[in-house]
Amino acid sequence: MTDDRGVGHTTDTSTLVPVDEYRERISNLLAPTPGQRVALEDCLGLALAEDVTAPIPLPPFDNSAVDGYAVRVADVTGADAATPVTLPVTADVPAGRVDVPALEEGTAHRIMTGAQLPPGAEAAVPVELTDGGTERVAVHRALPDGSNIRRAGEDVTTGQVVLEKGRTLGAAQLGLAAALGHAELPVSRPPRVLVLSTGSELVEPGAELRPGQIYESNGTMLAAAVRQCGCQARLLRFVPDEVSQLHAALEPHLADSDLILTSGGVSAGAYEVVKDALESSGVRFDKVAIQPGMPQGSGYYEANGQRVPVITLPGNPVSSIVSFEVFVRPALRRSGGHREIHRPHRRATLTESLRSPSGKRQYRRGDFDPETDTVTTRGGAGSHLLSGMAAANCLLRLPEESTEVESGSTVDVWLLE
Structure with missing residues (x-):
């Protein structure tokens, strides 16, 4: 019996496709997306299509690490709280000033954090170690050469590879690119996924339910999962359970889709419209050695030259959603050029005893505690129990x-958050 409920029904496991074999098949379905140059503000979550190098050093010039006074070291030698050294303040150097005058012997320039170091200056004295004077300043401590100075190229040198191909771009990576003057970056185009929700029994959330109807949730959930892994999703809802209408709904979207993702209609019973519509076009339907999620299908949809x-x-x-995590997410991440395609894995101590069907790889919803490295299940094993999945972090x-x-056994966990 084909079973999608995540419970212990007997199945001939000799006929099941191994999980790793099926995952590899899914991965091979999707080709890498092409590279494109994208404005920096639109790159969040995308993967670099090539290495990014530094056109300038960081910092681009020697600058002050403090608000205070630029001085020559010899001019403040011996200064302390009891016997401060007093110097005339001959210039103000705010951040952004480009015409910074040279520092003459026996003088000080008042300088702000990030401001260009004047030629001749050897240290920056924090304002807290002075009396804060504007015309003359009393320095209360001697400092060694280079104190409180950020040197040009100290962080990044010109020509250095700063971001590698395949890197997923987050806030820090985009900040670095901006600091180096990059207005756009070469990224892999995010895969475009058409999420298809079928079923005459489905009703849009917010509408009134009639007997025999349920609110549509898989489409919303899968489209969100697609976007969460850095891809684009278009949700096509409420396609009736009729083969010709499913074909008519799909075909206008083929040219701008890298993947069609459906849920439901793939088991062995009657009225399995997805299976009926796609099997003739070369989509292969299998039973996979996984629980929950045994009935699966994959292949290609061909129409209108697409x-x-x-x-x-x-x-x-x-x-x-478990099938998405195990099979689809890694394939989409690889297609989109990401170097890291899998969820983070951990080993954790199980806080309860569990049963699992022989011959199948079981995925249970769980709550991982990083402080104790323990994990506890959330909800039962049934594949209709969505609240446990919503409460789980692994x-x-x-x-x-x-x-x-x-x-007390040690088990593998995939972190979802």
């Missing part, structure tokens, strides 16, 4: 050979 990869996920919501991975996992 050939677009298709991944069909089971319809029960937890099966759908997935527990129980291997195919395990049927009983005792409390």
Whole structure:
């Protein structure tokens, strides 16, 4: 019996496709997306398509690390609180001043943090070590050469590779690119995913439910998961359970889609419209050795001269999102040029005993505590129990050979947050 419920129904595991084999098949469906140059403010979450080098050094010039006074070291030698050295203040150097005068012997320039160091200056005395004078300043401590000075190129040198191909761009990476003067960056175009929600029983959230109807949730959930991993999602909702209408809904979107992602309609029962519509176009439907999420499909949809990869996920919501995490997310991340394609993995101590079906890799929803390196399940194993998934911060991975996992055992967890 085909089962998508995440419970212990008996299945002939000799006919199941191994999880790793199926994941590799899914990965091979998606080609790398092309590179493009994108404005810096639109690069968040995208992957670099090539290395980025520094056209200038950072800092670009010697500058002060403090608000205070630029001095020559010899002029403040011997200064202390009891016997301060007093110097005339001959110039103000705010940050951004470009015509900075040279510092003459026996004088000081008042200088602000980040301001260019005057020629001849050898140290910057913090204002806290002076009397703060504006015409003459009393320096209360001697400083060694180079004190409180940021040297040109101290952080980054010209020509240095600062961001490597495949790096996912976050706030710090974009800040560095901006500091180096890059207005745009070479990134891999994010994969474009058409998320298809089928089912005549589905109703838009907010509408009134009639008997036999349910609110549509898989499309919302999968489109969000697609965007969360750095891709673009278009949600096509409420396609009726009729083969010709499914074809008519898909075909206008083929030219601008890198992947068609569906959920539901792939099991062995009647009225499996996704399976009926796609099987004839070359999509292959399998049973995979995973729980939840055994019924899966993958291949290509061909029409109007277009050939677009298709991944069909089971319809029960937890099966759908677990299948996305295990099979689809890594493939999308790789297609989008990301160097890191997998969720972070940890080893954790299980706080309870669990049972798992023989011959299947089971994924359970869990709560990982980083302070104790322990993990506790959230909700039951049933693939319709979405609230446990919403409360979880990880997935527990129980291997195919395990049927009983005792409390205190060490297990693999995938961090979702």
